[in-house]
Amino acid sequence: MKKVILSVAVVMAIGLTSCKNETKQEKESTETKTEVSKDMAMADISFGVRGNCGMCKKTIEKAANKVEGVANATWDVDKKKIDVSFDDAKTDEMAIHNAIAASGYDTEKVSGNEEAYSNLPGCCKYEHDMVMNQSGDKNEEDHSDHDH
Numbered sequence: 294m295k296k297v298i299l300s301v302a303v304v305m306a307i308g309l310t311s312c313k314n315e316t317k318q319e320k321e322s323t324e325t326k327t328e329v330s331k332d333m334a335m336a337d338i339s340f341g342v343r344g345n346c347g348m349c350k351k352t353i354e355k356a357a358n359k360v361e362g363v364a365n366a367t368w369d370v371d372k373k374k375i376d377v378s379f380d381d382a383k384t385d386e387m388a389i390h391n392a393i394a395a396s397g398y399d400t401e402k403v404s405g406n407e408e409a410y411s412n413l414p415g416c417c418k419y420e421h422d423m424v425m426n427q428s429g430d431k432n433e434e435d436h437s438d439h440d441h
């Protein structure tokens with residue numbers, strides 16, 4: 294009889310412990326999931342975009358920001374490079390390249406729309422052989438598209 298009571302107590306104890314553990318684990322995994330999906334949804338990329346001046350910067354950033362899902366776009370006039378944060382559930386890298394190209398500017402992957410280019414102010418008519426993405430680090434440049 295003692296044995297039975299003991300085993301019942303053991304079973305109950307195990308049941309209680311495992312129940313507690315489950316609750317804890319569930320909570321943890323939910324938290325992890327949320328974090329992961331956040332990371333996956335927001336992507337940060339940078340790529341080369343040709344341009345000359347502050348007006349170019351405005352046009353390029355405006356074009357990138359117009360793409361739905363883009364949270365932030367910053368073009369660097371010295372490096373000829375843009376940093377973009379976007380929700381990759383809403384858009385993708387090529388949509389951003391295309392939007393910038395449509396505004397008349399060359400990106401690493403898409404040539405600027407010629408008509409838009411011809412309508413740019415004189416100071417913004419950048420050279421088409423301008424070196425883009427002047428980070429000074431070729432390796433980083435080569436893999437910048439695959440980090441995320």
Ligand SMILES: [Cu+2]
Nearest residue numbers: 346348349417
């Ligand atoms: Cu300009």
